[in-house]
Amino acid sequence: MSDSPTQPGASGVAAPAPASAGFFRSWSVHVQGWLLLLPAAVLLVTFTHFPVVATLYHSFLSNPRPSRAAVWVGLDNYRAMVEDPVFWQVLGNNMWFAAGTIPASIALALLMAVWVNGRIAGRSLLRLAFFTPTVLPMIAVANIWLFFYTPGYGLLEQVTGLLGLPSHNWLGSRETALGCLMVVTVWKEAGFFMIFYLAALQSLSPQLGEAAALMGAGRWYFFRRVTFPLLMPTTLFVLVNAVINSFRLVDHIVVMTKGGPDNATALLLYYIYDVGFKFWDQAYAAALTLVLLVILAAVALGQFLLLDRRVHYQ
Amino acid sequence: MSRALETVGAWLLGVLWALPLAYAVWTAFHPAEYSTRFVPGAPLTLENFAKAWAAAPFARYFVNTTLLVAMILAVQLVLCTLAAYAFARFAFAGRAVAFLLVLVQLMIMPDVLIVENYRTMSRLGILDTLWAIGLPYMASAFGIFLLRQTFKTVPKELDEAARVEGAGALETLWRVYVPLARPVYIAYGLVSVSYHWNNFLWPLIVTNSVQSRPLTVGLQVFSSVDQGVDWSIITAATLMTSGPLLVAFLLFQRQFVQSFMRAGIR
Numbered sequence: 001m002s003d004s005p006t007q008p009g010a011s012g013v014a015a016p017a018p019a020s021a022g023f024f025r026s027w028s029v030h031v032q033g034w035l036l037l038l039p040a041a042v043l044l045v046t047f048t049h050f051p052v053v054a055t056l057y058h059s060f061l062s063n064p065r066p067s068r069a070a071v072w073v074g075l076d077n078y079r080a081m082v083e084d085p086v087f088w089q090v091l092g093n094n095m096w097f098a099a100g101t102i103p104a105s106i107a108l109a110l111l112m113a114v115w116v117n118g119r120i121a122g123r124s125l126l127r128l129a130f131f132t133p134t135v136l137p138m139i140a141v142a143n144i145w146l147f148f149y150t151p152g153y154g155l156l157e158q159v160t161g162l163l164g165l166p167s168h169n170w171l172g173s174r175e176t177a178l179g180c181l182m183v184v185t186v187w188k189e190a191g192f193f194m195i196f197y198l199a200a201l202q203s204l205s206p207q208l209g210e211a212a213a214l215m216g217a218g219r220w221y222f223f224r225r226v227t228f229p230l231l232m233p234t235t236l237f238v239l240v241n242a243v244i245n246s247f248r249l250v251d252h253i254v255v256m257t258k259g260g261p262d263n264a265t266a267l268l269l270y271y272i273y274d275v276g277f278k279f280w281d282q283a284y285a286a287a288l289t290l291v292l293l294v295i296l297a298a299v300a301l302g303q304f305l306l307l308d309r310r311v312h313y314q
Numbered sequence: 315m316s317r318a319l320e321t322v323g324a325w326l327l328g329v330l331w332a333l334p335l336a337y338a339v340w341t342a343f344h345p346a347e348y349s350t351r352f353v354p355g356a357p358l359t360l361e362n363f364a365k366a367w368a369a370a371p372f373a374r375y376f377v378n379t380t381l382l383v384a385m386i387l388a389v390q391l392v393l394c395t396l397a398a399y400a401f402a403r404f405a406f407a408g409r410a411v412a413f414l415l416v417l418v419q420l421m422i423m424p425d426v427l428i429v430e431n432y433r434t435m436s437r438l439g440i441l442d443t444l445w446a447i448g449l450p451y452m453a454s455a456f457g458i459f460l461l462r463q464t465f466k467t468v469p470k471e472l473d474e475a476a477r478v479e480g481a482g483a484l485e486t487l488w489r490v491y492v493p494l495a496r497p498v499y500i501a502y503g504l505v506s507v508s509y510h511w512n513n514f515l516w517p518l519i520v521t522n523s524v525q526s527r528p529l530t531v532g533l534q535v536f537s538s539v540d541q542g543v544d545w546s547i548i549t550a551a552t553l554m555t556s557g558p559l560l561v562a563f564l565l566f567q568r569q570f571v572q573s574f575m576r577a578g579i580r
Contacts, residue, residue, distance in 0.1 A: 032483050033406025040397035041412070043453035048419045051430035058430070108327075115324040122325075128564075129328040131571060132335060135563045137512035139530045140552045143537055144338045147545050153350045155337055187331065192574070199575035248425050251514040255534060269426060269515075276429045277519055285429045292426055300421040 052293060058286040070283070077287035087288070089263050090271040093178060097267055098246040100182045101189070106238055108190040110231070113197030114223070127198075130191040138188060142255035145184045146171070149256075171257055174264040181265055184252050189245065193238045200234040201227075240303050247295060268292050342550040349546050362550035366536075369547070371524050372554065375532035382444050382528055383510045387503055389452040394502075397453075398461030399487050403473065419455035428519055435520055446520040447528065451510065457502055464495045501573035511559050529555040 059077050061070040081087050116127045133141060148155050149170040157167060170176050204227065212222045250270040253259060259266035259274060266274070269292065276285030341349045342363070348356040366372070400406065401413055424431060427450070435446040468491055476486040492499075514530040521527045527535070533555045537548045553560075563570050 029404050030406045033400045033404030033409065036396045036400035036404065036483070037406075037412060040393040040416075040453040040458060043393065043449065044416060044419060044455070046434065047424055047431055047450035047453070048422060048427065049415065051427040051434070052418075052422060054430045054433070055427070058433075112327070115320065120321055120324055126324055126328045127571070128567065129332040132560075132563070133331065134574075135508050135512075135559055135570065136335075136556045137514065137530050137533075137559075139512070139514045139534055140556045141334070143533070143548060143552045144334050147341070147549065148334060148337065150545075155333075155350070158350060187334070191331070195571060195574045198571075244421065244423075248423060251530075254515070254518070255537075269428075272426075273428065273515065273519070277432075282429055282433070289426065289429050293422060296421050296426070 055286050055289045055293065058283060059290050061283055061286075063281060063283045073283075077284050080284060081287055081291075086263050086266070086271070090266045090268055091291075093263075093265065094247065094267045096178060097182060097185075098243065100179070101185045101246055102239065102242040104182075105186045105189045105193060105242060106235065108186065109193035109238065110197050110235075112190060112194040113201055114227075116194070117198055117201045130194055132191070133188045134192040134195075136188075138249065138251040139255055141188055142184065142252035145180075145187075145252070146256050149180055172261060174261055177257055177261060177265045181252060181256060184256070185246075185249065189242065193242065196234050196238055197231065200231050204230060236303070236306060240299060243299050244296065247292060268295075338549050338553055341546050342553050344546070346544045346546045349544070349549075362546045363554060366547045366551035366554060370532060370536040370551070372529070372532065372536075372551070374524055375527055375529045375555075378444065378526060378532075379511060379528040379530075382447055383507050385444060386448045386451055386510050387506050389448070390454050390457050390506060391499065391503070393453050394457030394461050395487070395492065397458045398465055399483075399491060401458065401462045402465035402468075416455045416458055419453075420459070424450035425516060428516060431516075432519055442521050442523055442526050444526055447513075447517045447526070448510075450516070454506070457506070460498055460502055461495060464498045465491050468494055500569065504570055504573040508559060 058070075060072060060074060062073045062076070064070040112126075112130045116123050116130065120126065151157060151167060151169040151172065156170060160168070168176070170180050208226055209222065212226060217225075247268060250267050250273070253265055253267060253270045254273075257265040259270055263271075268288065272285050272288045272292065275281050275288060340352065343358050343360070344356050345359055345361070397416070401409065401416075431450050432441075435441050435449075438446075440446045440449075472490050472494075473486055476490050481489060512530065513528075514534070517528050518531050518534065521531055524532075533551055536551055
C-alpha cells in the first residue's frame with residue numbers, strides 16, 4: 001500500500017478517490033473472509049487434507065526400524081497387498097457387508113417412515129422404538145447383541161431351542177458371523193435413515209394424496225408412481241450416507257468378533273486398524289488406507305454424477 | 315383388512331426393534347440367575363449397577379466424556395460459525411475452491427484417517443489426551459455447511475442495517491446472524507454431542523490411560539478384560555454408559571428427532 005499513487009498525506013487531498021475506496025473495500029473483503037475461515041482451515045488442512053497426501057507418500061515408504069529410517073520402496077507395499085489373501089478377503093467381506101446392509105436398511109427405513117407418517121395406532125411409540133438404536137453408542141449396542149448371540153444361553157439360542165433347532169455358535173462360525181454383524185448394523189441404522197424419509201414425507205403436499213384418491217388410484221400405485229419418485233433426492237442422500245457408513249463403522253467388530261473367525265468378519269477399516277495398531281505395520285496400513293480413500297472418492301464422484309442427472313422429476 | 319395387516323406388521327417390527335434394549339434392561343435390573351429366565355415377578359435389583367460402578371473408574375470416564383463432548387462442541391460452534399459466515403457473506407478470492415476443499419471432509423471423515431492422524435498426534439506430543447481425541451473433529455465440514463445454508467437465508471437488509479449503525483463484521487455476526495440461527499445451533503449441538511459421546515475407534519487408538527479414556531473405550535476395556543464378570547454386570551455397565559444420552563433422548567424426543575431431521579435436510 002505504501003507505493004499507492006494516491007497517498008492522501010503526500011498530495012494533501014483528504015478525501016480518497018472513489019476507485020481507491022472500492023479497491024480498499026474489496027481488499028478488506030478478501031482479508032476478512034480469509035481471516036474468518038483461517039481457524040477452521042488450519043484444522044481441516046492438518047487433520048484432513050494433509051493426512052490424505054501423507055497417506056499416499058507413506059504408502060511408498062518402508063517401516064522405520066530402530067537401526068534405520070524409513071526408505072523409499074516404491075510399489076512394494078502395494079505388491080504385498082495384491083499378494084495378501086487377507087486383503088482380498090477383507091475387501092470381499094466389505095462388499096458383501098455393503099450389499100447386505102445398504103438395501104435392507106434403506107428399504108426398512110422407508111417402510112418405517114411411511115408407517116410412522118401414516119395414521120397407525122401408537123405411532124409415537126413406534127417412532128421411539130425405531131429411532132432409539134440411533135442414539136445408543138454402537139459399542140454398547142454391540143455388547144447387548146453379543147449377549148443376544150451367545151451360544152447356549154443367549155436369547156437367540158433360547159428361541160431356536162424352543163423351536164427344537166440344534167444349537168449354533170452364531171458369531172463363532174464363518175458362515176453366519178458376518179450376517180450377524182449385518183443384522184446389528186441394519187438394526188442400528190434403519191431408524192436413523194427413517195428420520196430423513198420422515199422429514200421428506202412431511203414436506204410432501206397432502207393434496208397429492210387426496211387428488212390421487214379422488215382419481216381412484218390405489219395406495220401402492222400412488223406410492224410407486226408419485227411418492228417414491230418424489231423421495232428420490234432423499235434416497236440418494238441416504239444411499240451416500242449408507243455407503244460411507246459401511247466403510248466407516250467398525251466399532252461392533254471390535255466388540256463382537258475382532259474380525260474372526262478366520263477374518264470372516266474383518267472389514268477394510270478394521271483391517272487397517274489391525275495392521276496399523278496391532279502389528280504396527282504402518283507402511284502397509286497407509287497403502288490400505290489409500291484403497292479406502294479411493295473407494296470413498298469413487299462414492300463422491302458417483303454422487304456428483306448422479307446429482308448432475310437430476311434424480312427427481314419436478 | 316390390509317390396514318390391519320399393516321398395523322400388525324408395524325408393531326411386529328417395533329417390538330423386534332425394541333427387543334434388544336428391553337432384554338438389556340431386564341438383565342441389568344435382575345439378579346444374575348434371572349438374566350436369561352424371563353419369569354414375571356423376578357426380584358428387581360440395582361446391585362449390578364453398583365458392582366459395575368465399583369469395578370472400573372466409571373466416574374472418571376464420565377468426567378472425561380463430558381469434558382470431551384463439551385470441548386469439541388464449543389470449538390466447533392466457534393470455528394464453524396466464523397467459517398460459515400465467511401462463505402455466506404464474503405466474496406473473497408478462492409471462495410469456491412475453499413468451499414469444495416471443506417466439503418471433502420464430508421466424504422473423508424477423520425474416522426478413516428486413523429494412521430496418519432495418529433502420527434500427527436504423536437509428533438505433537440499430545441497422545442493420550444482429550445485434545446488428541448477431539449482435534450480432528452473440531453473443524454466440522456458438516457457444521458460449516460449447515461450454518462452457511464442458514465446464514466445465506468438471513469436478509470441482507472438486516473446485515474446492512476447493523477453495518478450502518480457502525481457494527482463491524484464480528485459484531486454483525488454476533489448480533490444478527492447467530493440469534494437467527496438458534497434452532498440450527500441446537501440441532502447441530504444435539505447431533506454433535508450424540509456423535510462424540512458414542513465415538514469409539516479413534517479414542518480407542520489415541521488413549522491408553524484412565525486419565526483420558528472416554529466412556530465408550532472404558533466400557534470396552536471393562537467388558538473385555540474381565541471375562542469372568544457375568545453378563546448382568548456388563549449389561550448394567552452398558553446401560554450406564556449410554557444412560558445420560560438415552561434419558562436426554564427420552565425427555566427431549568421431539569427436539570432430537572427434529573434436530574436430526576433438520577441436520578439431514580440440505
